Amino acid sequence: MDLRNSMWWTLTIVLCELSALKCDNVVPRAPSTNNYTVTNGNVTCVVMTAGIRLTIPYVTATKNDTVNITIPQNGTTYSGMCSKPDGTNQLNINFLDNWNLTFIFANSSTVDNSYEWQIAILSYIIDSYYFPNATNSGKHNLTLTFPNGTNAAQYNGSYRCDRTQDVPLSNSVTMTMVNLKYRAFGSDNQTDISSSNVSTCLGSHGISPETDLALALAAGIALGSCIVLTVVVYVIASRARGHKNLK
Numbered sequence: 001m002d003l004r005n006s007m008w009w010t011l012t013i014v015l016c017e018l019s020a021l022k023c024d025n026v027v028p029r030a031p032s033t034n035n036y037t038v039t040n041g042n043v044t045c046v047v048m049t050a051g052i053r054l055t056i057p058y059v060t061a062t063k064n065d066t067v068n069i070t071i072p073q074n075g076t077t078y079s080g081m082c083s084k085p086d087g088t089n090q091l092n093i094n095f096l097d098n099w100n101l102t103f104i105f106a107n108s109s110t111v112d113n114s115y116e117w118q119i120a121i122l123s124y125i126i127d128s129y130y131f132p133n134a135t136n137s138g139k140h141n142l143t144l145t146f147p148n149g150t151n152a153a154q155y156n157g158s159y160r161c162d163r164t165q166d167v168p169l170s171n172s173v174t175m176t177m178v179n180l181k182y183r184a185f186g187s188d189n190q191t192d193i194s195s196s197n198v199s200t201c202l203g204s205h206g207i208s209p210e211t212d213l214a215l216a217l218a219a220g221i222a223l224g225s226c227i228v229l230t231v232v233v234y235v236i237a238s239r240a241r242g243h244k245n246l247k
Helices: 003-026 209-246
Strands: 034-040 043-060 066-068 077-081 089-095 099-105 114-126 140-145 150-153 158-161 166-167 174-183 198-200
Touching: 034 077, 034 089, 043 099, 043 114, 089 140, 099 174, 114 174, 150 158, 150 198
Parallel strands: 158 198
Antiparallel strands: 034 043, 043 066, 043 174, 077 089, 089 099, 099 114, 114 140, 114 150, 158 174, 166 174
């Protein structure tokens, strides 16, 4: 292969890589799944596993921008309370620099013999490190209260949602959750989540159709771009060789 052909093929590979990166930005990778527990003495009342990503908009002097923040596995701590005065269980997840995500589980008022994930509270800080050139810097607090009966599970069971969930914490901030499983109001020291008496979210059978379609479209765009670029480079290279042979 001569130098000119080598350069063309190198260019093709680079453009294909850029296409893949662009598609990866359109459909962010799923957040890694973390494990959380709340223990009081010999009792583990809350066990949760989930991958969580926060999509947070912010303002600069020239435009509106958005940042995706994934709760990392390293550097994340968690705590909580098993017997709050109001009868709820609470899980606190602390990550980054003074960011906090709180889950509150309460007795269900609409589903018999059940509890439910009732409240989500997010406290985050817009700074120059994660939000370059932000003009709305400072601490922000959001609270979402679910309708009664939402995310309910039996006391001797658990809740599971296999599909990707986009939970709107406000009109603009979204919490994306994958592989969500939890149990609350536990009365023993078990840290596993039982596979019996499982309540599931609507459509909990794997990746949601919307996510599956988006991933398929992204992969198709990347593959299609590479095929088109390869054909174009081949045609150009063939014509160049033809002109060279004519000479």
